[in-house]
Amino acid sequence: xxxxxxxxxxxxxxxxxxxxxxxxxxxxxxxxxxxxxxxxxxxxxxxxxxxxxxxxxxxxxxxxxxxxxxxxxxxxxxxxxxxxxxxxxxxxxxxxxxxxxxxxxxxxxxxxxxxxxxxxxxxxxxxxxxxxxxxxxxxxxxxxxxxxxxxxxxxxxxxxxxxxxxxxxxxxxxxxxxxxxxxxxxxxxxxxxxxxxxxxxxxxxxxxxxxxxxxxxxxxxxxxxxxxxxxxxxxxxxxxxxxxxxxxxxxxxxxxxxxxxxxxxxxxxxxxxxxxxxxxxxxxxxxxxxxxxxxxxxxxxxxxxxxxxxxxxxxxxxxxxxxxxxxxxxxxxxxxxxxxxxxxxxxxxxxxxxxxxxxxxxxxxxxxxxxxxxxxxxxxxxxxxxxxxxxxxxxxxxxxxxxxxxxxxxxxxxxxxxxxxxxxxxxxxxxxxxxxxxxxxxxxxxxxxxxxxxxxxxxxxxxxxxxxxxxxxxxxxxxxxxxxxxxxxxxxxxxxxxxxx
Ligand code: ADP
Ligand code: MG
Numbered sequence: 001x002x003x004x005x006x007x008x009x010x011x012x013x014x015x016x017x018x019x020x021x022x023x024x025x026x027x028x029x030x031x032x033x034x035x036x037x038x039x040x041x042x043x044x045x046x047x048x049x050x051x052x053x054x055x056x057x058x059x060x061x062x063x064x065x066x067x068x069x070x071x072x073x074x075x076x077x078x079x080x081x082x083x084x085x086x087x088x089x090x091x092x093x094x095x096x097x098x099x100x101x102x103x104x105x106x107x108x109x110x111x112x113x114x115x116x117x118x119x120x121x122x123x124x125x126x127x128x129x130x131x132x133x134x135x136x137x138x139x140x141x142x143x144x145x146x147x148x149x150x151x152x153x154x155x156x157x158x159x160x161x162x163x164x165x166x167x168x169x170x171x172x173x174x175x176x177x178x179x180x181x182x183x184x185x186x187x188x189x190x191x192x193x194x195x196x197x198x199x200x201x202x203x204x205x206x207x208x209x210x211x212x213x214x215x216x217x218x219x220x221x222x223x224x225x226x227x228x229x230x231x232x233x234x235x236x237x238x239x240x241x242x243x244x245x246x247x248x249x250x251x252x253x254x255x256x257x258x259x260x261x262x263x264x265x266x267x268x269x270x271x272x273x274x275x276x277x278x279x280x281x282x283x284x285x286x287x288x289x290x291x292x293x294x295x296x297x298x299x300x301x302x303x304x305x306x307x308x309x310x311x312x313x314x315x316x317x318x319x320x321x322x323x324x325x326x327x328x329x330x331x332x333x334x335x336x337x338x339x340x341x342x343x344x345x346x347x348x349x350x351x352x353x354x355x356x357x358x359x360x361x362x363x364x365x366x367x368x369x370x371x372x373x374x375x376x377x378x379x380x381x382x383x384x385x386x387x388x389x390x391x392x393x394x395x396x397x398x399x400x401x402x403x404x405x406x407x408x409x410x411x412x413x414x415x416x417x418x419x420x421x422x423x424x425x426x427x428x429x430x431x432x433x434x435x436x437x438x439x440x441x442x443x444x445x446x447x448x449x450x451x452x453x454x455x456x457x458x459x460x461x462x463x464x465x466x467x468x469x470x471x472x473x474x475x476x477x478x479x480x481x482x483x484x485x486x487x488x489x490x491x492x493x494x495x496x497x498x499x500x501x
Contacts, residue, residue, distance in 0.1 A: 002064045002065060003029040003030075003064060004029065004063075004064065005061070005062070005063050005081070006024075006025070006026040006062040007023065007046070007050065007059060009024065009059040009060065010022070010024075010046065010058070011023075012054065012056075012057045019042050020220045022059075022221070022222070023046055023059075023220070024222050025046060027197075028196055029194050029195070030194045030195070032197045032210055033199065033215065034200070034201065034207045034211040034213070034214035034228070035198055035214075036207065036214055036215070037216055038240050038241065041218055041219065042217050043169070044086055044200070047083060047167045048083075049070070050070065050083075050165075050198075051073060051076045051167060052072045052073040052074065052076035052081075054071075077161060079164075081165045082157075082163035082167070083167040083168075084158060084167065084169065085154070086169040088147060092153060092154070094141070095143065097138065097140065098125060098138045098142060099124075099138035101142050101153050102124070102156045103124050103125055104157065105157065105161060106124075106161060125156065125160070128156035128159045129152065131156075132186050134156070134182075136149055155186065163195060164195060165197075166190060167197075167198045167200075168199050168200065170202070171200075172201055177474055180206070187210065199211055202291075202496060203497055204236050204492070204493075205233060205499075207228070207236075208232070208236070211228050212227070213226065213227055213228060214231065216236065216240055224239055233496060234489070234493065237488075237489050238489070241488055254282040254283075256467070257280060257281030259279075259280050260316060261278060261314070261334075262312075262313070262314040263275060263311065263312070264276045264312040264313075265310075266312075267309070268301050268306055268308065268309050269308055271297045272297050272301060272475045273475055274311075275311070275477055279451040279452075281451060282446045282450075284454055284465055284467050286456070286465070286468065286469035286470065288459060288494075288495055289455070289471065290473075291457055293472040293473055293474065294472050294474070294475040294476075295455035296339050296424055296425075296455070300336070302329070302334065302336075303326055303329050303335075304323065304325050304326045305326065305336075315333060315420065320332055320334075330359055330416055330418070333417075333418050335418040335422065337409050337410050337421065337422065338409075338424050345409035346397050346405055348396065348397050348405075350396060350397060351396055352379060352388060352394070352396075352408055353375055353376060353394060355408050356379045356382050356393075356408065356412045357375050357412070358412060359416050360412075360416045364378070380393060382411045382415055383408075383411065386408075386411040386437075387437050388400070388407045388408055389401075389404055404434065406426060406427075406438065407434070407437065407438070410426070410441060414445075419450055420450065420453065421445060422455070423452065423453065423454050423455065425456050425457070426456070427456070427458060427461060439465055442465060443465075459488055459492065459495075462486070462491065466483065466486070468480065468482055469483075469491070471494040473494065473495060473496075474497075478494055479494045
């Protein structure tokens, strides 16, 4: 076969865990080919093999009918394969300029290493960005860029290398609607120039719109390859999930009481529009959405971490002011366990005890003297309650596992005694055992008639833990589902941009 890149019988193990089990995958030049599958299906691993990130794997790779060897990024580049990684940040050098980051690889492979022609570097970088329709300044330092600008740099870097095949691993997640449209026009342009594009995304409506074919993986195995013109979102979801979708956790039903939180027409310019929902005592309300749907912005808007929020928010009988500082909301009885736990939710260098009492410090001071004894007592009790595994409450939080850090982040709100707790992706990066404990904690909270908002892209968790689920897509609530109505299929459908019903 000419004009195609093909992977055959790919096996990849991480220790005793098999991430890929005899996977086949073929992309042609001049086509946009989607690689799909639920979280953990093996998409990123397969693409990392293709771009030379791993040197140990089984199976064969062919380009234009001939076998090729790829066991380093250099070899992948030599065969004209470029990738824009899911983790945009790690692929760039923050202290260098946009231009240097774009031309970096080409420059490094040039023969003359002593003479740097800045004029040509800037020109090359500018041309690549212009092709992307980007107005980014090539002299800016990468450290000052937004996520979507960083991504533009990575795509421009691939363009200057004249790749034959370009892999985009979940590129639209950090992008706004406008930026996404821009990216799609670039993809179409590259396709016209004969580039084969591999596109990984969970936004299935977009996938079906822009891609020519799609391949689905499930649990590290190849499932099927289809033409998108003959495939609906529902078909794709069935391929991705298989038939039996199992509920892993089932929360005990708690008597639902009075209305606690009432949000109406909440908007955040460019990110959220007209969000309305409510939470009752004893209720776990799920917010389902893909990365970038607006879940994090919603949580942050309610907690005073965004500016220019409009709309109306009532907590119990009180109308809350908007755009105040977090401590205002804490005092009103609202709290947030944030997604970026290490950046916002905990202080990694401080002890467990200090982390736990920090938001309620005023209760542990006598004028300006800290009541150390009381802090210790409260911290001891709370670590017990949330099940933090540590040597002592004086251990610094940075030395705990992800799951235990998360329990500290949750525990500090138990100390403040909030009425409504917002959880943003609470199980991200935690092990299965800690997940279980986080669910138990949530069940415990609602049995005390508190209200919980649980925002996540892990739909199976929502099916187990939530009493009602709101689905977000592109900054809007597009669907409300009761516990009885909700299924994996529906959550995948509506979060992916499906609009029927
Ligand atoms: P996807 O991109 O489809 O979400 P990945 O390819 O990232 O999935 O991961 C597939 C599986 O392999 C997951 O279970 C993941 O935890 C595991 N995995 C990926 N990379 C590693 C690694 N470096 N070490 C151990 N396990 C890994
Ligand atoms: Mg991935």
